[in-house]
Amino acid sequence: EDKVVQSPLSLVVHEGDTVTLNCSYEVTNFRSLLWYKQEKKAPTFLFMLTSSGIEKKSGRLSSILDKKELFSILNITATQTGDSAVYLCAVDPHLFSGSARQLTFGSGTQLTVLP
Amino acid sequence: DTAVSQTPKYLVTQMGNDKSIKCEQNLGHDTMYWYKQDSKKFLKIMFSYNNKELIINETVPNRFSPKSPDKAHLNLHINSLELGDSAVYFCASSPDPTGDQPQHFGDGTRLSIL
Numbered sequence: 001e002d003k004v005v006q007s008p009l010s011l012v013v014h015e016g017d018t019v020t021l022n023c024s025y026e027v028t029n030f031r032s033l034l035w036y037k038q039e040k041k042a043p044t045f046l047f048m049l050t051s052s053g054i055e056k057k058s059g060r061l062s063s064i065l066d067k068k069e070l071f072s073i074l075n076i077t078a079t080q081t082g083d084s085a086v087y088l089c090a091v092d093p094h095l096f097s098g099s100a101r102q103l104t105f106g107s108g109t110q111l112t113v114l115p
Numbered sequence: 116d117t118a119v120s121q122t123p124k125y126l127v128t129q130m131g132n133d134k135s136i137k138c139e140q141n142l143g144h145d146t147m148y149w150y151k152q153d154s155k156k157f158l159k160i161m162f163s164y165n166n167k168e169l170i171i172n173e174t175v176p177n178r179f180s181p182k183s184p185d186k187a188h189l190n191l192h193i194n195s196l197e198l199g200d201s202a203v204y205f206c207a208s209s210p211d212p213t214g215d216q217p218q219h220f221g222d223g224t225r226l227s228i229l
Contacts, residue, residue, distance in 0.1 A: 032215070036220075038156075041222035042119070042220040043158070043205070044220070045218070045219070048217055088158065090158070102160055102163070102171055103158075103160060103218070104160075105157060105158040105159070107156050107157050108156045
């Protein structure tokens with residue numbers, strides 16, 4: 001069974017700090033790894049990673065994938081209170097040619113940024 | 116102009132009742148999904164429809180029946196509600212089931228069973 005483990009489960013930092021969120025996975029055939037940010041409602045898409053070692057960046061957020069060691073990290077620099085949310089990692093396995101996306105989510109990391 | 120919208124946002128009902136949650140997307144996507152998020156925040160896929168046809172049906176009780184009248188709508192009907200059905204149900208959509216585009220989620224429907 002596919003498995004996604006995120007750490008830490010929760011994190012409390014002060015504004016301006018840099019945080020690193022971890023996601024490790026076990027999947028039979030890997031297609032992609034996705035990061036989502038969930039505030040009070042809908043998870044919103046952050047990054048999709050398919051290749052090892054290529055950093056994806058969006059503002060203060062960046063993410064990288066290591067397919068050999070089966071993990072990904074999400075970095076947030078100069079954190080702001082608006083970054084407070086649950087960050088979800090999901091893995092999309094490649095089941096067979098043309099197979100439908102079937103994401104397996106981790107339990108998330110609850111990030112709280114204090115002023 | 117909400118992309119993926121679900122109704123209702125909150126649903127409080129008693130055990131044994133039958134209820135429906137509706138989902139609509141205006142993104143022109145072909146594929147829609149239902150997820151269940153439990154109290155520990157795990158999001159688990161329940162169903163996926165592509166162009167009105169069921170393509171993923173995870174191990175969920177057959178009390179849950181999805182219906183897709185057209186590719187912009189995917190409704191979820193639940194019969195004989197049980198306490199364990201209490202969760203947040205998210206609808207999502209993507210352009211196609213296998214492509215490289217991420218899923219877009221609705222705001223969720225919080226279902227509470229008394």
